[in-house]
Amino acid sequence: MGKGNYDGYEYVKAHIVKAAVFGDDKSFDVIFNRYEGDIVNLIVARIRKYDLSVGYFPVEGLKHTVWIGLKDAVKKYRPK
Numbered sequence: 001m002g003k004g005n006y007d008g009y010e011y012v013k014a015h016i017v018k019a020a021v022f023g024d025d026k027s028f029d030v031i032f033n034r035y036e037g038d039i040v041n042l043i044v045a046r047i048r049k050y051d052l053s054v055g056y057f058p059v060e061g062l063k064h065t066v067w068i069g070l071k072d073a074v075k076k077y078r079p080k
Helices: 014-021 025-049 059-076
Strands: none
Touching (some): 014 059
C-alpha cells in the first residue's frame, strides 16, 4: 500500500470499536491484533530513522506501552 492508497485496507468495524469504548476486552484484542504489526513497524522505523540498532531497544516493552496508550484513547473516544 502506497502513501495515500487505502485500497484493500482492513478497517476495524465500528461495532467493535464501540464495544471496546465500553470496556469489552475481546474487542480490545481485535483492535490490537489488527494494529499490532503496524505498531511494531512504526517503532522499528523510528529507531532506524536515527541509525540506531533495533536490538538495543525493548520493542516488546515499547509495543506494550503503545498498547496501553491505545487502550486509554479508545476508552475516551466518543463519536459525535
